[in-house]
Amino acid sequence: MSRAVAVVSRRKGFRAPVAAARSVVAxxxxxxxxxxxxxxxxxxxxxxxxxxxxxxxxxxxxxxTDVITFVGDPGPPEPFAGEIVINVDQARRAGPAHGSTARAxxxxxxxxxxxxxxxxxxxxxxxxxxxxxxxxxxxxxxxxAGIRL
Numbered sequence: 001m002s003r004a005v006a007v008v009s010r011r012k013g014f015r016a017p018v019a020a021a022r023s024v025v026a027x028x029x030x031x032x033x034x035x036x037x038x039x040x041x042x043x044x045x046x047x048x049x050x051x052x053x054x055x056x057x058x059x060x061x062x063x064x065t066d067v068i069t070f071v072g073d074p075g076p077p078e079p080f081a082g083e084i085v086i087n088v089d090q091a092r093r094a095g096p097a098h099g100s101t102a103r104a105x106x107x108x109x110x111x112x113x114x115x116x117x118x119x120x121x122x123x124x125x126x127x128x129x130x131x132x133x134x135x136x137x138x139x140x141x142x143x144x145a146g147i148r149l
């Protein structure tokens with residue numbers, strides 16, 4: 001599948017990894033076991049303040065979170081797969097806290113958002129377990145392909 005992927009940074013001082021994010025999405029799209037809907041995709045890198053505002057506006061929860069995914073519209077005139085909003089500030093905190101890097105955490109958030117578009121949920125313990133397994137599978141696929149964010 002070929003799609004346009006718009007990548008923007010709305011976090012002051014953060015330069016969005018445009019080419020790398022597009023490579024990640026393209027590699028995920030080539031997998032056969034999980035499918036993201038057809039259509040263009042938007043990836044926005046934001047900070048704590050904006051993610052909290054978006055979280056409050058669309059989910060009635062003003063707390064800071066790591067990633068928010070909005071499913072798009074598959075219909076005419078042109079399909080839109082959705083938007084993945086990624087919190088750079090959270091990744092900067094969580095990466096080192098998990099013994100990793102902020103970039104690795106951003107990659108996890110992008111994978112997580114893509115999986116939400118592919119139909120994975122994480123509200124129940126069983127859904128969360130399936131999401132963690134799918135994340136691991138995607139990250140291993142990206143690792144084998146040498147793709148990083």
